[in-house]
Amino acid sequence: MSRRVVLVRGPRAAAGSGGCCSGDVRPFDEGGSHAHAPSEDTVAAVYRALRAAVPADVAVEVVSPSNWLWLLPALVTDGRRRGLRGAALRRSVRAGMAVESLIADGAVLASGRLPAPAAAVAAVEVELGVRGAAGSPAGRAGEPQVG
């Protein structure tokens, strides 16, 4: 199973859609007023730093918090793979579903607010490094460790 880091977008950055015949379409995105992308996005900065730092075989996914259909099973699967069960798994999943959270191989490193890009990279590298060195997924108890 390949390693994966998941970044959950903030509340402003999620796509504001409205179903068929509307949606966050931005059709005139070359200088038109549809180009209303947020100017500052903390997730973007952390994502860029992570993508530059972590090995290419580590997937870095940016997920909208509303995309629970993917996020929930991913958190449960990765958490279980780390050996989390019961209340610990539930706490981990809940923390991971929060906006602006950072999850590395099921370990919730930040929940509710992202650290600075350098700190995020360091935390992820330690996490991935620990897994690689120890060979055991059951490190910490799955609680949010940063932020």
Add this chain to the structure above:
Amino acid sequence: MDLGVAVPAFVVAAVVGVLFFLGYRYYSSYLARKVYALDPAFVTPAHQFNDGNDFVPTNKHVLFGHHFTSVAGAAPIVGPAIAVFWGWGPALTWIVLGTIFAAGVHDLGALAVSVRHKAKSIGTLAGEVINGRARKLFLAIIFFLLTLVNAVFAVVIGNLFVANPGAVIPIVGEIPLAIAIGVYIYRTRSSALLPSIVGVVVLYALILVGNAFPISLDGLAEALGVEQTRNVWVVLLFAYTWIASRIPVWVLLQPRDYINSHQLFIALGVIALGVIVGMNTIQAPVVNDVPEGSPSFFPFLFITIACGAISGFHSLVSSGTTSKQLDKESDARYVGYMGAVGEGSLATGAVLAATAGVAASQADWQALYPDFATASSGATGNFVRGVAEFANNIAIPLDLATIFAAVVVISFAATTMDTGVRLQRYVVQEIGELVKVRALSRNLTVATTIAVVIPLAMALLPGGGEAGYTFGVLWQLFGTTNQLTAGLALSVIAVWITRRGRNPIAALVPLVFLLAMTTWALLVNLRNFVRDDQWVLAPLDAVIFVLAVWLIVEAALALRAAHRERPSLVDADGTGAGRESVVARANPDEPTSDRPIGGPDRDGDR
């Protein structure tokens, strides 16, 4: 036509499911390999311009979640619920064939072409691949489409509020509920899942309150001297959207979307479970013997069912946000084609609800669909009653189930309208920039007011003397405009395919079919409007007809030029289709192959 035996709804659902599976398995594979030549090695814009914000390489399952929830809404429910007037056979046939051979080609194609052009939007691509006039044409069509979307959904919601006064409290209550969730998530920065699930539970609890305290505006309408109560609702709805479209999306729109995303799956689950548990049978005729003077299903069926068979707006989502996040070009097959299949599945559910759920016998059904005016005005109500029956099969009391179904449709329609007015404001601002009127482009109040007043006027316009007629007409105008958008996207796709020396037949067939049906319907409508002295609808129809003819001319010229260009492209590298893989390996932006036909645009809009 009657089969003489009532067909079980779950058998129809299963057959459609198998056909969709075969369409995905085989036809989308053909499109991916032979028509769009999707190349997993192509460096997509998500990688090329990766900014962690709009351009992010995204897992295909994550991206499918974004794409499907952005395209699925109330429209694939409303169109099919009207179109079963011609019988469930033609409606379902168009949904299945349209999804497999038109929507899939269109949605996947818009995604593939956009990815090959720096993830630019289909409007910009129309300017690049065809010419600058095509881009202006696109802007005009979008303006009409949004106007009609907003007008149509105001009428849908107004009708549903009048027919289901018990839905008023849950729907109105959803607004502060969504705001509370939005603010809670924003302030605490916690998970959206739990609050939005609590939101759905509270919303459904409000159904009990709504059932106990139904709210009718009949008295207010009478006091104001308004003939139809629906119109009072329409005015209130536009007053609300004027405010809602100006507040940040995270306050109301996004949290309501969270709630709706749960409702989408709950409704699909209820329909699926209901038809299996209840063993409902389809009571409508396969082909309905419609009364004389009714619109014929050729061409009107094909514009009545727009979303659910093919929807032009899907190309906006495909090329607007989805193409910027595509990790591998080959993922476009799964994301784009499956998005169309998902929409087709929702439309199939709508057909089943309006034929199998809504009536216990064929006589009951005929009473609900006696003529086109009644069918169109009562269609969403019929869907609501049908879904309520399915919900009743799984032990939900019928009165509560009816409000539940109404709440699902109204929530979808309200969110669509909310976003529609917001987008219309952007279009008004963009038009203001084009015509250099600062009051339009810079003044938010002026732009929002225009975005609200035009569809409001359309929703209130009288038509035909029967309560539902205006809505039936509006829906057809919506369908024609939406199909024109799809036609423009398909013409861009067809030109793009032709220039690469590949067989464009997969895009040309739905393109020609859509344009033929659209112009035919517009002409018939125009004749009827003039005959009936409909001097609001007639000019509007005429304008859309002109846009359609303009599109046909542009598409024909572009295709002819592309066809002429094709041999030289083949000569240039000696391979034709192989040229694509050369381009893919080098991964340039293909600036030379898609110069606007007729030279650079001189209109100054690029």
